Amino acid sequence: MDKPVIILGAKGIAHPALEIFNSNQVIVYGFLDEDESIHGTEINNIPVLGNTEDEGYLKLIGKKTEAFVAVDDSKYRKFLVELLNDQRKVQPVNAIHQRAYISTDASLGHGNFINANACVGAGSQIGSHCIINSGAIIDHMVKVQDYVQIGAGSIINAEVTIEEGAFIGSGVTIVSGVTIGKGSRVGAGSVVISSVGKNETVFGNPAAKVK
Template identity: 80%
Template sequence: MEKPVIILGAKGIAHPALEIFNSNQVIVYGFLDEDESIHGTEINTVSVLGNPEDDGFLKLIGKKTEAFVAVDDTKYRKFLVELLNERRKVQPINAIHQTAYISTDAIIGHGNFINAGVMIGAAAEIGQHCIFHSGAIIDHKAKIGDFAQIGAGSVINSEVIIEEGAFIGSGVTIVSGVTIGKNARVGAGSVVISSVGNNETVFGNPAAKIKS
């Protein structure tokens, strides 16, 4: 990758995203964040330049720089992705750590954050703008929908389907063939042995639905 990168967001996964780009010898031009109190500060010598909606910075994206959205909150991540799509006609790039293993026949979309030690198996299908924290394992033929988030050390076994916007906490095990519905949440350390419906929250071993 020849172009430098502007990272949208300067909190949460922004710092590890910077480390990923540094490890791949990709220059990070700067961060953009809506929090004005951190404008002008630095993260590991890289400046927080201004607001993501500032046209002065946005106009750099596409011709001179690439963009990566480093925001944990799904709703705001979607907003920033749409902003880039509509105003700059670009898709965010992937941030993939050097120590991640991705099978040669896995399918991966745009804008994903794939941290150290993540393993993505044969014929797995990864959507767009997902977050995979350190050491997550996505086994063969698993399918991960757009804007899903997988916690550190979680094991997503073969042929699991995780639908759009689902959140999987750290250290979760999901057994083969289970479906996790759209915008569902699975609490940290849970063992999921049966499918989870849309918008449901489950926790425990075996995971059970938590009533809201």
């Protein structure tokens, strides 16, 4: 990556995103965040420059810098991605830790966060703007749609489909062939042995619907 990166968001995954870019010798120009109380502060010597909608900084994106959206909340992440698409005609770059393993025939979209020791197996398809935390294992032929979040240490077995906006907590195991529905949530430590419906929340071993 030749251009430096502006990170939109300065909380949550923003600090590890900075570490990821550092691990790949990519220069981070600065952070933008909606919280004015942290403007002018620094994260590991990198400044929080201003607001995420500050035209003065946004106009740099696409010409002089790349952008990465480091926001945990999927709705706000989607808002910022669409802002970049509409105003700057750019897609956020991927932030992939040097110690992550991506199979040579896996496919990735744009703007994904993939932290250290995560593994994406053969033939798997990762959409765009997903968060895959440390040590998560995505086995072969898995389909992960856009804006999915997968917690640290989770194991997604072969041929699982995770639909858009689903949240998988830390330490979850999902057995082969299961579908996790759009906007659903799987609680930390759960073992999912059957498909989860759209917008459902499940928890436990085996995972059961939470009413």
